[in-house]
Amino acid sequence: MAFEPWPADALEGVSNCPYCNGADRSLAYEGVQDWAFGSAPGRWSYWNCSRCQALYLHPRPTRASIGNAYTRYYTHSGDQRTSRLSVFKQRLRNEYWSNTLQTSIAPRLGLPRWAAWATAGLKPRIAEPFGLRQWAQLPKGLLIDVGCGNGDKLKLATQLGWQARGIELDASAVQAAQAQGLQVEQGGYELLANYRGQADCVVCSHVLEHVHQPLHLLQLLLASLSPHGVLLLSVPNATSFMRRHYGENWRGLEAPRHLAIPDGAWLIDYLRAQCMRCTQVPSYPLETAVESERIQRRGGAVLPIDLRNARQQLRGLASPDMAQQDVTQLVCTWAKA
Numbered sequence: 463m464a465f466e467p468w469p470a471d472a473l474e475g476v477s478n479c480p481y482c483n484g485a486d487r488s489l490a491y492e493g494v495q496d497w498a499f500g501s502a503p504g505r506w507s508y509w510n511c512s513r514c515q516a517l518y519l520h521p522r523p524t525r526a527s528i529g530n531a532y533t534r535y536y537t538h539s540g541d542q543r544t545s546r547l548s549v550f551k552q553r554l555r556n557e558y559w560s561n562t563l564q565t566s567i568a569p570r571l572g573l574p575r576w577a578a579w580a581t582a583g584l585k586p587r588i589a590e591p592f593g594l595r596q597w598a599q600l601p602k603g604l605l606i607d608v609g610c611g612n613g614d615k616l617k618l619a620t621q622l623g624w625q626a627r628g629i630e631l632d633a634s635a636v637q638a639a640q641a642q643g644l645q646v647e648q649g650g651y652e653l654l655a656n657y658r659g660q661a662d663c664v665v666c667s668h669v670l671e672h673v674h675q676p677l678h679l680l681q682l683l684l685a686s687l688s689p690h691g692v693l694l695l696s697v698p699n700a701t702s703f704m705r706r707h708y709g710e711n712w713r714g715l716e717a718p719r720h721l722a723i724p725d726g727a728w729l730i731d732y733l734r735a736q737c738m739r740c741t742q743v744p745s746y747p748l749e750t751a752v753e754s755e756r757i758q759r760r761g762g763a764v765l766p767i768d769l770r771n772a773r774q775q776l777r778g779l780a781s782p783d784m785a786q787q788d789v790t791q792l793v794c795t796w797a798k799a
C-alpha cells in the first residue's frame with residue numbers, strides 16, 4: 463500500500479479532547495495509515511486524553527476535506543455477495559434468531575415450529591447482532607438509524623414492525639437504500655434535530671467515532687428520544703483489550719476516518735450524568751481480531767491464516783470485563799421512564 467500525504471491545507475489541529483475538553487494528553491501512536499481499507503492518504507498520530515482516556519487524531523482532516531477519506535468505504539456499496547452458500551447461511555441465521563427471539567425475520571428456511579431444535583445447536587456459532595433483541599421485544603414505533611449506510615438494519619427493523627427511517631451522509635448509500643424502498647434522508651446527523659422528542663428507538667452504530675463534534679451528536683441523539691425512547695449506541699472502546707493486544711494494528715483505529723474514540727466507562731458516566739440508564743451488552747471480538755491480524759501483516763484481504771491466528775490469540779487472552787470490551791454497546795433509556 464502506497465500512501466500520498468494528506469494535503470497540509472486540509473488539516474486542522476485539535477487542541478482539546480473532543481469528549482471531555484481536557485488539554486493534557488500523551489502520544490499513543492504515530493505514522494498510522496489507512497491500513498483498514500488502504501484508500502485514504504496520510505500518516506496520522508493518535509493521542510491519549512489523560513483525563514477521559516479517549517483516543518483522538520491530532521492533527522485531523524478538516525470537515526471540508528474528510529469526504530476524501532470515504533471514496534472506497536465499505537458501507538457505501540450496494541453490492542452484496544449472494545452466492546448460494548451465503549444465502550443459505552443468512553436463512554439459517556434468520557431461522558435461528560426468529561426462533562430464539564420468537565419473531566419472524568425473512569428470508570428464513572421456513573422450518574415448522576416443532577423443528578426449531580434443528581437450529582438450537584447453532585448458538586455458539588452465531589453472534590447476535592447488537593440491537594436485534596431490542597427491536598424484536600420493544601413496543602414498536604418510530605425508529606431512526608443515524609448513519610444507516612445502505613440500510614441493512616432499517617430493512618430488518620421494518621420487517622420487525624418498526625416505522626424505520628435512516629439518515630445517511632453518503633449519496634450512493636442513500637440511493638442504494640432508497641432503491642430497496644427504505645425511507646432514508648441524505649444529510650449529516652444534524653437532521654436528527656427534526657425529530658426532537660419523537661423517536662421510540664434511535665440507533666447510532668459506529669458513527670460517534672467518525673464525527674468532528676461527538677458531544678454534539680450525543681446531545682442530538684438524546685434530544686430526539688421520546689420519554690420512553692431507547693438509544694442503541696455502539697462505538698469502539700479506547701481501552702479495549704484488543705487495542706492493548708494489537709496496539710497500532712488494532713482494527714478500531716481506522717485512521718483517518720476514526721477521529722475520536724471514547725473510553726466505554728467514561729461514555730457510560732457521561733450518559734448517566736444526562737439522566738440516562740445504561741445497560742452494556744458484551745461484544746464479540748473475533749472479527750476485530752481477524753482484521754487486526756490482517757492489518758498486522760499489512761494484507762489487503764483476510765486470509766485463512768488470519769482467522770487461525772485470531773482464534774489462537776483469543777484463546778490465550780483472559781476474557782475482558784465490561785470496561786475492556788472491544789466495542790462499547792449500550793442500551794440506554796431515560797432514568798425517569
Ligand SMILES: [Zn+2]
Pocket residue numbers: 479480481482483484511512513514515516
Ligand atoms: Zn478527554
